[in-house]
Amino acid sequence: MVTIRDVAKAAGVSVATVSRVLNETGYVHEDTRNTVNEMIKQLNYSPNEVARSLYTKKSRLIGLLLPDITNPFFPLLARGVEDEMRLHDYRLIFGNTDEDAEKEQDYIQTFQQNNVIGLISMTNTLSKKVYQDLSIPVVFLDRTSSGYPSVFADxxxxxxxxxxxxxxxxxxxxxxxxxxxxxxxxxxxxxxxxxxxxxxxxxxxxxxxxxxxxxxxxxxxxxxxxxxxxxxxxxxxxxxxxxxxxxxxxxxxxxxxxxxxxxxxxxxxxxxxxxxxxxxxxxPAYEMGKEAAQLLIKLMKNEKLQKKNIQLPVTxxxxxxxxxxxxxx
Amino acid sequence: MVTIRDVAKAAGVSVATVSRVLNETGYVHEDTRNTVNEMIKQLNYSPNEVARSLYTKKSRLIGLLLPDITNPFFPLLARGVEDEMRLHDYRLIFGNTDEDAEKEQDYIQTFQQNNVIGLISMTNTLSKKVYQDLSIPVVFLDRTSSGYPSVFADxxxxxxxxxxxxxxxxxxxxxxxxxxxxxxxxxxxxxxxxxxxxxxxxxxxxxxxxxxxxxxxxxxxxxxxxxxxxxxxxxxxxxxxxxxxxxxxxxxxxxxxxxxxxxxxxxxxxxxxxxxxxxxxxxPAYEMGKEAAQLLIKLMKNEKLQKKNIQLPVTxxxxxxxxxxxxxx
The missing domain is CATH 3.40.50.2300 (Response regulator)
Structure with missing residues (x-):
């Protein structure tokens, strides 16, 4: 496996410089940046996300809570979320809660422990307190919870x-x-x-x-x-x-x-x-999933939301x- | 958030000792171990899995590849895997591949970058080479790939x-x-x-x-x-x-x-x-999922498999x- 050291060696720079390029922090001369990026490409280097998320405190992982994966409606929502997140290079961890508060709590903990940076929840058996204690953006999908952005049908x-x-x-x-x-x-x-x-x-x-x-x-x-x-x-x-x-x-x-x-x-x-x-x-389940993903992405980027609640029409x-x-x- | 330092302080020991207790490595006196575990419980401390997986090189995350989440057969398999993994305190990351080789490759990379310790795949559009290059145990479910353990129906x-x-x-x-x-x-x-x-x-x-x-x-x-x-x-x-x-x-x-x-x-x-x-x-989809999970758990624990391929009967x-x-x- 190619490491950050290999990239540094190939580019003739220090590991710290490669790290600054990767994380877009600190000053790196444009020529150096180009060389480093070129070497990353040539060596097909992919940074270890765990190490990276520990360093930058940022992963690309999103948590998705489903109430029941065997109810055919929810996979449709999930597909919408997944496709939109993939477009923006985020990845999903799924949790299936069975509308059981204990399972919901467990999955939220797993998500936190793996440093997810956002959460889309299609279930809310837990008290609002649990979601308030999370330090990451949360969007509800096909559910509402006062104070939280949500996407649902009319x-x-x-x-x-x-x-x-x-x-x-x-x-x-x-x-x-x-x-x-x-x-x-x-x-x-x-x-x-x-x-x-x-x-x-x-x-x-x-x-x-x-x-x-x-x-x-x-x-x-x-x-x-x-x-x-x-x-x-x-x-x-x-x-x-x-x-x-x-x-x-x-x-x-x-x-x-x-x-x-x-x-x-x-x-x-x-x-x-x-x-x-x-x-x-x-x-419009698939579209609802996509909307929820877009809303969460905006929240994660600290963009101002024009609308906190998105209600889609039914037919x-x-x-x-x-x-x-x-x-x- | 409670940190490892808080636990160490409350137990009157060093951070290294708490770490040894958590990771079950090195010698810790039984009394000390009990005190540390008691403080972990009292303070409701939950270790950051990212830091932990970096340190011990072990996470509790399993990757699960589904070919199509909207085909109702696969969620049944997934539920079996999930329930069995939960019993043993593992967590799942799902990836939905649409039987598209590029998506399959992408998800496998995401899994690796998040240090999953095992993979259950219900799809195999990729060449065997990709799976061989992974350094983690792989079990196929509802699919077979020569050389790999698998669970399928007759x-x-x-x-x-x-x-x-x-x-x-x-x-x-x-x-x-x-x-x-x-x-x-x-x-x-x-x-x-x-x-x-x-x-x-x-x-x-x-x-x-x-x-x-x-x-x-x-x-x-x-x-x-x-x-x-x-x-x-x-x-x-x-x-x-x-x-x-x-x-x-x-x-x-x-x-x-x-x-x-x-x-x-x-x-x-x-x-x-x-x-x-x-x-x-x-x-027997749910049972097939459970069997695949059990097989993977055995592989992850380096236990000897009595049977590499498990074929379940149909009715x-x-x-x-x-x-x-x-x-x-």
């Missing part, structure tokens, strides 16, 4: 959209599935839908659930049709739950969308491949689990 | 199983979808199925494909029913492709499983929630895209 508008589309397409006995109460994103989309439904003249049921997991979704779907067998429209808390609702409706012989309409939330990769393909409220994706507008009469 | 047996079940359940014009030729796992399952089909008296078509992605799967599925409209059984290259095949078959009005049977490969989380729920060959999951055995006559 969940309330998404909920409204879902309810309006459902009503417009003729459902009369709608079931509104309320997602986990501890997640602001779930609460927002629920409240948006509630607002529209409660000011309409439509009957509706509210069904509370506590998770977004594949395992539980099947149970919620079974419960739903047992408790509300006459429901003719389901506003699901996300696409995973919607997938299970479609499954259960078809299993018990209901026609989709003729007898039951279904609208999901997220637009995860498998949603368009379901049959019937799922109508859903699309969150209704009209596939085949909802009726055409003129079909409902 | 793909050939999986392919055989899929073909046998398809034939047993009465399909007469089977389409066998061949996955990407550069992936040994895809080739294995193809060859297993081919072996069974070619020794049966069944007509079959082989359709070549080049990826496992959601985006392409829809195209393969359309092609399939255009080219082979009379096919009555599809052995898909994985569950994503099977999802698209079910979608397309239902879209063009075929009954599943009465007119077309479908068998997938992997058993990803959404497969049981499809309608009809997907019959598939299950790979046929009989859901509703295949007929009951006595229904086929």
């Amino acid at each position: 969940g309330k508008e998404g909920g409204k959209l879902a309810a309006m589309e459902m009503v417009k397409r003729g459902s009369k006995r709608i079931t509104l599935i309320k997602g986990p109460g501890h997640l602001q994103t779930a609460v927002d989309r629920f409240q948006g839908a509630l607002e529209v439904l409660s000011t309409s003249d439509i009957n509706f049921y509210v069904m509370s659930t506590t998770s977004f997991s594949f395992k539980d979704a099947e149970t919620w779907a079974k419960d739903l049709f047992e408790k509300y067998p006459d429901t003719d429209g389901v506003i699901a808390s996300n696409d995973i739950v919607a997938t299970a609702v479609i499954h259960e409706a078809l299993r018990i012989g209901k026609k989709i969308p003729e007898e039951v309409q279904v609208i999901g939330f997220d637009d995860v990769p498998h949603s368009s491949l379901l049959f019937p393909p799922l109508s859903t409220i699309r969150q 209704f994706i009209n596939r085949d689990t909802t009726r055409k507008v003129d079909e409902h009469v | 793909g050939k047996e999986g392919g055989k199983l899929a073909a046998m079940e398809m034939v047993k359940r009465g399909s007469k014009r089977i389409t066998l979808i061949k996955g990407p030729g550069h992936l040994q796992t895809a080739v294995d399952r193809f060859q297993g199925a081919l072996e069974v089909l070619s020794t049966s008296d069944i007509n079959f078509y082989v359709m070549s494909t080049t990826s496992f992605s959601f985006k392409d799967a829809e195209t393969w599925a359309k092609d399939l029913f255009e080219k082979y409209p009379d096919t009555d059984g599809v052995i898909a290259s994985n569950d994503i492709v099977a999802t698209a095949v079910i979608h397309e078959a239902l879209r063009i009005g075929k009954k599943i499983p009465e007119e077309v049977q479908v068998i997938g490969f992997d058993d990803v989380p959404h497969s049981s929630l499809l309608f009809p729920p997907l019959s598939t060959i299950r790979q 046929f999951i009989n859901r509703d895209t295949t007929r009951k055995v006595d229904e086929h006559v």
